[in-house]
Amino acid sequence: MNRRGFLKTNGTLFSTLPFLNIIPGSIMDLLEDNIHEFKIGRFQCTVFRDLIFKYKAKDYFINVDSMEVQSELSRFDITTDIIPSPYISLLLKDNTRTVLIDSGIGFSDEPIVFKGKEFVLRGQLSNLLERKGISKNGITDVILTHFHPDHIGGVFSNKGQLNYPNATFHMHHTEWDFWHSSKSVAQPPLFKFFVEKNISPLQDEKVNFIKGDYQEIIDGIVSVEAPGHTAGQIALLISSNNENLLYISDAFLHPLHMEHLDWRTSFDMEHKMAKKTRTKLLDLASNDTTRVNAFHFDFPGMGRVDTIKKGWRWVYDK
Numbered sequence: 001m002n003r004r005g006f007l008k009t010n011g012t013l014f015s016t017l018p019f020l021n022i023i024p025g026s027i028m029d030l031l032e033d034n035i036h037e038f039k040i041g042r043f044q045c046t047v048f049r050d051l052i053f054k055y056k057a058k059d060y061f062i063n064v065d066s067m068e069v070q071s072e073l074s075r076f077d078i079t080t081d082i083i084p085s086p087y088i089s090l091l092l093k094d095n096t097r098t099v100l101i102d103s104g105i106g107f108s109d110e111p112i113v114f115k116g117k118e119f120v121l122r123g124q125l126s127n128l129l130e131r132k133g134i135s136k137n138g139i140t141d142v143i144l145t146h147f148h149p150d151h152i153g154g155v156f157s158n159k160g161q162l163n164y165p166n167a168t169f170h171m172h173h174t175e176w177d178f179w180h181s182s183k184s185v186a187q188p189p190l191f192k193f194f195v196e197k198n199i200s201p202l203q204d205e206k207v208n209f210i211k212g213d214y215q216e217i218i219d220g221i222v223s224v225e226a227p228g229h230t231a232g233q234i235a236l237l238i239s240s241n242n243e244n245l246l247y248i249s250d251a252f253l254h255p256l257h258m259e260h261l262d263w264r265t266s267f268d269m270e271h272k273m274a275k276k277t278r279t280k281l282l283d284l285a286s287n288d289t290t291r292v293n294a295f296h297f298d299f300p301g302m303g304r305v306d307t308i309k310k311g312w313r314w315v316y317d318k
């Protein structure tokens with residue numbers, strides 16, 4: 001998400017930041033709807049819904065006529081110009097490791113002060129892990145696909161305590177370098193604030209900086225370079241016993257981005273690179289054995305990619 005798109009979406013930087021203050025209605029009553037479980041070979045997989053955010057269609061598809069967008073969105077039962085979008089985390093568990101992929105927006109019981117303004121975070125990941133009996137101390141690895149707030153906000157508590165004290169944190173070195181260099185100067189100050197709070201202090205913790213493409217970071221979990229949305233975003237290819245899962249993070253924000261590779265979002269840093277990444281991931285995904293998990297698609301974001309005459313198409317799991 002860049003500053004322009006961010007401001008355009010929300011009007012002002014602070015007063016209407018829904019992802020910071022939203023309390024998903026009766027989330028405790030709907031606990032089961034916020035947790036989705038399945039298996040990939042030896043991995044027990046759980047998708048948690050941290051919260052739901054709402055985006056404006058014109059920010060999801062910035063270079064497309066709004067009538068065309070609306071007509072395409074109606075195929076997904078969206079008849080307004082608002083697109084509901086979950087934030088998720090994916091937990092992978094086998095006999096030796098408990099791996100968390102992305103950390104949610106975070107939760108704060110007290111207001112956080114940023115530039116003299118107060119806000120609170122209402123991510124539900126901590127609650128949901130607790131309800132499932134998953135101890136944060138038992139998490140051995142945390143993989144951060146990129147450094148936008150909805151993916152890193154839960155690394156530290158609002159009191160500055162590391163939420164996963166025994167974990168090794170995996171991230172691509174390009175993402176780290178970008179956010180810790182002058183290249184990130186044009187990024188929204190609030191995003192930089194999240195990085196300063198949740199990423200920079202990791203320099204004193206166990207960090208694995210991924211270098212290069214297709215790196216096996218944990219047995220059966222391979223990082224795939226997926227730049228464009230951010231400088232060093234990664235996707236993840238999870239494989240076990242001939243079953244595969246591709247975690248595409250934010251390379252696609254909506255299934256329509258798979259059908260229309262030229263439809264740009266205001267949240268990608270570099271459109272040409274984002275398109276190249278989309279093609280690469282669609283190629284990887286479009287086979288009979290690969291399931292796909294998409295961070296911002298309808299929860300739990302599980303489906304597959306079909307090859308069609310003119311390209312690719314997303315199919316949600318039934």
Ligand SMILES: [Zn+2]
Pocket residue numbers: 148150151250295296
């Ligand atoms: Zn995201």
